Amino acid sequence: MANTQTDNSFWGHLEVLRWAILRSLALLVGVAVVAFCCKEWLFDGVVLAPLSQDFVTYRLLASLAAGLNLPGLTPVIDEVELININLSSQFMIHMEMAGVVALIITFPYIILELWLFVKPALYAKERKPAVTGALSFVLLFFLGVAVSYFIIFPLTLNFLGNYQVSSSVANQISLNSYISTFLTLCFMLGLVFEMPIVAYFFGKIGVLESAFLRRYRKVAIVAIMCLAALITPSTDAFTMMLVVFPLWLLYELSILVVRRVEPKADEA
Numbered sequence: 001m002a003n004t005q006t007d008n009s010f011w012g013h014l015e016v017l018r019w020a021i022l023r024s025l026a027l028l029v030g031v032a033v034v035a036f037c038c039k040e041w042l043f044d045g046v047v048l049a050p051l052s053q054d055f056v057t058y059r060l061l062a063s064l065a066a067g068l069n070l071p072g073l074t075p076v077i078d079e080v081e082l083i084n085i086n087l088s089s090q091f092m093i094h095m096e097m098a099g100v101v102a103l104i105i106t107f108p109y110i111i112l113e114l115w116l117f118v119k120p121a122l123y124a125k126e127r128k129p130a131v132t133g134a135l136s137f138v139l140l141f142f143l144g145v146a147v148s149y150f151i152i153f154p155l156t157l158n159f160l161g162n163y164q165v166s167s168s169v170a171n172q173i174s175l176n177s178y179i180s181t182f183l184t185l186c187f188m189l190g191l192v193f194e195m196p197i198v199a200y201f202f203g204k205i206g207v208l209e210s211a212f213l214r215r216y217r218k219v220a221i222v223a224i225m226c227l228a229a230l231i232t233p234s235t236d237a238f239t240m241m242l243v244v245f246p247l248w249l250l251y252e253l254s255i256l257v258v259r260r261v262e263p264k265a266d267e268a
Helices: 002-037 039-047 056-068 089-121 124-162 175-192 195-204 210-215 217-231 237-261
Strands: none
Touching: 002 039, 002 089, 039 089, 056 124, 089 124, 089 175, 124 175, 124 195, 124 237, 175 237, 195 237, 210 217, 210 237, 217 237
16 A cells, blocks of 8 residues: 555656646747747847947946046957858757747746745755755856856957957858857856855765865866866957956855855854
């Protein structure tokens, strides 16, 4: 009889999980279809917006350049030109970006469905930390994507798009190269910004200590520079340093997070 109840409970959980997955997929496909139909907003308003001189980052830099009397800080992004060299690239990229934007938009809902699935298995004292962790995970991911979209990618585009080894070599950037760089930076930064969450987890189970992180800070900075070199799609030091700075701040935040969750000396 006990085995029958266990089997029923197991299949019941699978049924709940199945409906959670189906609802998430239905919303994901629905949002992707809407994003695909809104092609002008998707590309001119979001994906290709950093190609416009009127992009918010460039306007802020232009204002800063005027205030400091440093005209060299003003981006010259209008000279960057995209080309397409493959017959099917534009259509395939249209579908890909619709799916990516839909995934980003529905990401909080997917996390919510996951939370509703695991919630019954948690004790009351475990639910508040779980909610805090889930919200922190989502917020840090979006923060990483935002940092990439508004800071790192536009500055990278401005630098590499206008860089020339000779005036006789014009820059004509392929659409595939632009999209690849755009997605790589946004998603990699979104994932890397989860560093404090990982540090919290290892600190909570006693594997990681803040003293260890402080002791190996210099080593961590070197590792961060290596990681930044892997994240950035180019080999220039300018782009790499743009990634290094927020990663270093995340490392310092991770030290603070671990310090808060590790047991005190009088509790040990």
